[in-house]
Amino acid sequence: MTGTVIAQPRAASLGLIGCDACGLVLRAPSAPQHTASCPRCGSALHRRRPNAVNRAWAYLIAAVILYIPANVLPVLRSTKLFDTSIDTIISGVVSLWDDGSWDLAVIVFTASVVVPVLKIGALALLLLSVQNGWQTAPRERARLYRILEFIGHWSMLDVFAIALLVTLVHFGAFAYVEPGPGIVAFGAVVVLTMLATMSFDPRLIWDALEVPAPASDAGAATASPPLPAPPALTEDLPT
Amino acid sequence: MNTPFIEPETAVAAEPGLVVCEHCDAVHQRPQLAPGEAADCTTCGALLYRRSRLDRDAMLALTVAALIVFVMANAMPIVTMEAGGVVTQGRLTTMVSAAWNSGIGAVAAIAAATVFLFPLAQLTLYLYVLMARQRQTLPADFALAMHGLRLLRPWSMVEVFLIGVLVSVVKMTSLAMVKPQAGLWAFGVLTILLTALSTFELRELWADDDPPPEPHR
Structure with missing residues (x-):
């Protein structure tokens, strides 16, 4: 790749706008931010997601705050005979490991600890990079965002696991499992980080690289249809 | 949907031959894909669209x-x-x-x-x-x-x-x-x-x- 130069023309500078919902490409020379809607699917047209940075920060900060009770408070209180053990997310992973199921310990550790921490860190990095107009590594940052989108909901794994444990393990005095408040906080963290990821607009990553637009809005309106190059083709379906 | 239908002055002809990358706003021509093929954006690498088998x-x-x-x-x-x-x-x-x-x-x-x-x-x-x-x-x-x-x-x-x-x-x-x-x-x-x-x-x-x-x- 060519580093900090964008080879491909961008919709905003060509007076085009792509509908986020149905993908229709429209000629919208001076469409203001909120008034127009797509003639095909009726959803509002935006050049960029509205208030992307502020919304993403708001969700992210809420997630960071809730991440503390999610890790400190117990997620599971299990009683076996007269022996009560209180598990947090981390101690649950440790006890899985001690029981010999290291593979599951790795899965749960990845889904419940690594993914949320990386997600929060990566999203904060992306937001800072966009706010400060960083020009380095846009492709890598774009890929980081796609990874965030893809892995977001996998952190819900522990929440489901604990819900099933609570359902099955209740036979009187022998063994009893109760959920702790930590799991509610954790579920909220997962939802909030997903919302933060959805609010962010990855197009902002590339806006910092754009050379100041030579044509005004009026100029772009009369420009001839652009003839951009075809996209790269890949043989296999991702995902 | 609380938005009004498109207003004439902002409404605008569709460009069916083009596709805009959702992730970076790059404009590409839209080629026909064979089943199982996918088109990636050359600018940011995101999936533009694909055709399922x-x-x-x-x-x-x-x-x-x-x-x-x-x-x-x-x-x-x-x-x-x-x-x-x-x-x-x-x-x-x-x-x-x-x-x-x-x-x-x-x-x-x-x-x-x-x-x-x-x-x-x-x-x-x-x-x-x-x-x-x-x-x-x-x-x-x-x-x-x-x-x-x-x-x-x-x-x-x-x-x-x-x-x-x-x-x-x-x-x-x-x-x-x-x-x-x-x-x-x-x-x-x-x-x-x-x-x-x-x-x-x-x-x-x-x-x-x-x-x-x-x-x-």
Whole structure:
């Protein structure tokens, strides 16, 4: 790749706008931010997601705050005979490991600890990079965002696991499992980080690289249809 | 949809030969893809669009199959556990009510929504839009159903639930006899079917040149 130069023309500078919902490409020379809607699917047209940075920060900060009770408070209180053990997310992973199921310990550790921490860190990095107009590594940052989108909901794994444990393990005095408040906080963290990821607009990553637009809005309106190059083709379906 | 229909002065001709990358706003020409091919953005590397190996009829068949499996997955027990002569069955419904009753209502709501309600809504809407596409005119609700599908996509978590169940089954083996039941297999099949459905480009359903949907109010 060519580093900090964008080879491909961008919709905003060509007076085009792509509908986020149905993908229709429209000629919208001076469409203001909120008034127009797509003639095909009726959803509002935006050049960029509205208030992307502020919304993403708001969700992210809420997630960071809730991440503390999610890790400190117990997620599971299990009683076996007269022996009560209180598990947090981390101690649950440790006890899985001690029981010999290291593979599951790795899965749960990845889904419940690594993914949320990386997600929060990566999203904060992306937001800072966009706010400060960083020009380095846009492709890598774009890929980081796609990874965030893809892995977001996998952190819900522990929440489901604990819900099933609570359902099955209740036979009187022998063994009893109760959920702790930590799991509610954790579920909220997962939802909030997903919302933060959805609010962010990855197009902002590339806006910092754009050379100041030579044509005004009026100029772009009369420009001839652009003839951009075809996209790269890949043989296999991702995902 | 609270936005007014497009205003004449901002409304504008569509450019059917172009595609705009959702992730970086780069404009590309839109080539015809062969089934199974995908087009990536040359600027940022994101997927622009793809053509599934499945056509619409295959999608419809998969959707119907997934709905049947969905019913099975929720009607049958996922796991049973035996301890001290007592057998406990775990279904999704019992999970949700147990979570609700033990003071973690938020978790119950999340599980009910992401494993039951959203996947069911997704499959129903798939059925609706795919059947609507077979007719000459699109129903007025077509746009609404398509928006619903787009919004639901990230919030359907059947595959995460499946792995979560497997994790808790292993956790419980130290406590009691835990046996996977038919519901678990059904959830496995449902995960596969939903994954296959998600390879289908939803936007492809808009793209047809057939009559445009009636304006939606």
